[in-house]
Amino acid sequence: KAGVTQTPRYLIKTRGQQVTLSCSPISGHRSVSWYQQTPGQGLQFLFEYFSETQRNKGNFPGRFSGRQFSNSRSEMNVSTLELGDSALYLCASRANFFETQYFGPGTRLLVL
Amino acid sequence: ELKVEQNPLFLSMQEGKNYTIYCNYSTTSDRLYWYRQDPGKSLESLFVLLSNGAVKQEGRLMASLDTKARLSTLHITAAVHDLSATYFCAVDFSGGGADGLTFGKGTHLIIQP
Numbered sequence: 001k002a003g004v005t006q007t008p009r010y011l012i013k014t015r016g017q018q019v020t021l022s023c024s025p026i027s028g029h030r031s032v033s034w035y036q037q038t039p040g041q042g043l044q045f046l047f048e049y050f051s052e053t054q055r056n057k058g059n060f061p062g063r064f065s066g067r068q069f070s071n072s073r074s075e076m077n078v079s080t081l082e083l084g085d086s087a088l089y090l091c092a093s094r095a096n097f098f099e100t101q102y103f104g105p106g107t108r109l110l111v112l
Numbered sequence: 113e114l115k116v117e118q119n120p121l122f123l124s125m126q127e128g129k130n131y132t133i134y135c136n137y138s139t140t141s142d143r144l145y146w147y148r149q150d151p152g153k154s155l156e157s158l159f160v161l162l163s164n165g166a167v168k169q170e171g172r173l174m175a176s177l178d179t180k181a182r183l184s185t186l187h188i189t190a191a192v193h194d195l196s197a198t199y200f201c202a203v204d205f206s207g208g209g210a211d212g213l214t215f216g217k218g219t220h221l222i223i224q225p
Contacts, residue, residue, distance in 0.1 A: 033212055043200065045212025056211050090154060098162065100145055101213065103155040 002027065004093050004104035012110045018079040021107045025072050025093030032074040033101060034066060037088040046089075049074055078109075086111045114138055114205045118216035126224055128190055133219045135184040135201035143204035144184045145213065146175050148197045155200065159186075191223045 005024045013019050025032050034046040045058040049068035066076040072093075078085055088108050092101035115138040125131050135144070143162055147155040159168040161177035161184060168175050172195065174187045184201055198220045202213040 035212070042217050043202075043213075043215035045214070048212055056206075058212055092155075098143070100157040100160045102157060103147075105154045 004091055004102055006089075006091050006104040006107050008107060009105060010108050010110075012112065013081050014112050015081055015083060017081050018077065019081060019109060021076045021078075021089055021091075021109075023074045023076070023091030023093075023104060025074070025091075026095075026102055029093035029095050029102075030072050031094045031097065031101075032068055032072060033092045033094075034074070034076050035090045035092065035103075036060075037090060037106070038086075043090075046076065081111045083111050085109065114203075114214050116201060116203050116214050116216040118199075118201055118219050120219060121217055122220045122222075124222045124224065125188075125191055127192055130190065131188050133186040133188075133199055133201075133221075135186070135216055137182050137184075137203045137205075137214075139182070139205060140179070141182075141203050141205050142177075142179045144177050145202045145204070146184075146186055147200045147202065149200065149218070150197050158199075188221075193223050193225060196221055196223045 007022045031050045033048040035043050037043045047057040047066050048055045052068045063079045068074045088106045090106045091104045094101045117136045119134050146158040148158050149155050159175040164179040166177045172189045177184045198218045200215050200218045202215045
């Protein structure tokens with residue numbers, strides 16, 4: 001079974017721009033979560049989608065948004081980028097709410 | 113506040129030795145996960161602990177969960193260099209993950225020959 005895939009793997013943007021990251025979950029997994037990883041704050045939960053509905057959102061500003069499509073693929077959007085948004089963005093999928101989350105390789109975003 | 117604390121945060125040890133990483137969390141949960149991350153890589157799932165007293169073992173790694181003490185341990189037996197990585201514990205405080213996982217800061221483990 002193919003794992004979680006994320007595109008692009010690396011991205012360089014400038015302040016004020018917006019960015020869209022994509023995640024394809026493991027086949028059959030309907031839950032997709034997004035996390036931000038930075039050296040200072042560690043791993044932080046952004047949001048989770050299940051069956052195209054956002055279940056909850058972490059403590060992030062409204063500039064961070066996401067969506068999930070009917071095929072369970074998910075996108076995350078960050079508008080008006082700030083330097084502090086530079087991070088590794090990880091997507092994870094799982095089959096149900098009691099299983100572990102399987103993480104993708106991440107998208108490394110650098111904001112200049 | 114929902115907190116997950118790991119200690120130590122850095123650990124340098126010799127091959128062949130045993131050691132334990134501790135993960136304390138702030139409030140009731142019976143769902144705890146251990147992950148491994150190699151430099152520049154993503155997170156690899158190691159263990160899922162879903163009840164008090166749960167113990168899981170895989171090779172030289174063994175994880176346990178004490179929900180009453182709000183403590184999980186990851187024990188390394190006879191360490192080998194290949195186990196060098198950063199280990200994270202993560203807790204599901206919402207009983208189904210609606211609020212995502214809360215991660216510890218990670219334990220950076222270096223195993224020297």
